[in-house]
Amino acid sequence: MGSESDIERILWTEEEISGRVGELAAEISADFREVSPPVVVVGVATGAFLFLADIVRKMTFPVSVDFVRVESYGSGTESSGRPRISCDLKIDVKGKHVILVEDIVDTGNTLSCLISHLEGKGACSVSVCSFLDKPARRKVHFELVGEGKFYRGFECPDYFVVGYGMDYAELYRNLPYVGVLKPEMYE
Numbered sequence: 001m002g003s004e005s006d007i008e009r010i011l012w013t014e015e016e017i018s019g020r021v022g023e024l025a026a027e028i029s030a031d032f033r034e035v036s037p038p039v040v041v042v043g044v045a046t047g048a049f050l051f052l053a054d055i056v057r058k059m060t061f062p063v064s065v066d067f068v069r070v071e072s073y074g075s076g077t078e079s080s081g082r083p084r085i086s087c088d089l090k091i092d093v094k095g096k097h098v099i100l101v102e103d104i105v106d107t108g109n110t111l112s113c114l115i116s117h118l119e120g121k122g123a124c125s126v127s128v129c130s131f132l133d134k135p136a137r138r139k140v141h142f143e144l145v146g147e148g149k150f151y152r153g154f155e156c157p158d159y160f161v162v163g164y165g166m167d168y169a170e171l172y173r174n175l176p177y178v179g180v181l182k183p184e185m186y187e
């Protein structure tokens with residue numbers, strides 16, 4: 001378990017991901033080109049680590065980078081619905097623009113929790129940049145802060161997906177593409 005042979009189908013290849021990340025970075029860079037005060041890009045660990053690393057290298061404006069850790073899924077495939085911030089930001093975001101970087105938005109619980117948290121810390125805007133968006137599974141509506149915008153890489157069909165940062169039982173995050181696991185891989 002944990003290898004390429006466990007994948008039933010690839011949804012987005014490495015090349016498709018790279019192309020889309022470039023487009024998103026260009027769009028965000030155009031939007032934030034003349035923004036002041038500073039912009040803090042906040043990755044939601046662990047799943048966003050590859051997407052964040054790729055997209056910040058293509059952003060053409062000054063950014064600080066930080067991470068938060070939120071836990072909601074445990075080792076299964078269903079959200080607990082009660083996200084918990086288990087590791088908070090190091091950077092003070094008061095009066096700053098924040099771009100939250102996610103690998104996937106599913107129920108919306110994690111983002112809803114994080115946006116409130118950042119607003120409480122005094123961020124002047126909160127945008128969201130999610131690699132995948134699974135609107136079919138949304139349970140919680142989240143409001144962005146200030147002039148914040150929502151950016152997404154791809155709309156994801158309602159499958160449990162792995163790769164490009166996303167895991168099943170903490171495996172498959174290092175796959176360079178996004179795929180669907182063979183059913184027999186689920187415990």
Ligand code: PRP
Pocket residue numbers: 044045046047048070071072073074079083102103104105106107108109110111166167
């Ligand atoms: C995943 C993903 C998002 C969240 C989205 O994180 O990275 O943060 O779930 O789901 P939601 O919209 O239903 O809240 P997970 O808790 O699996 O942790 P991970 O990033 O460490 O994989």
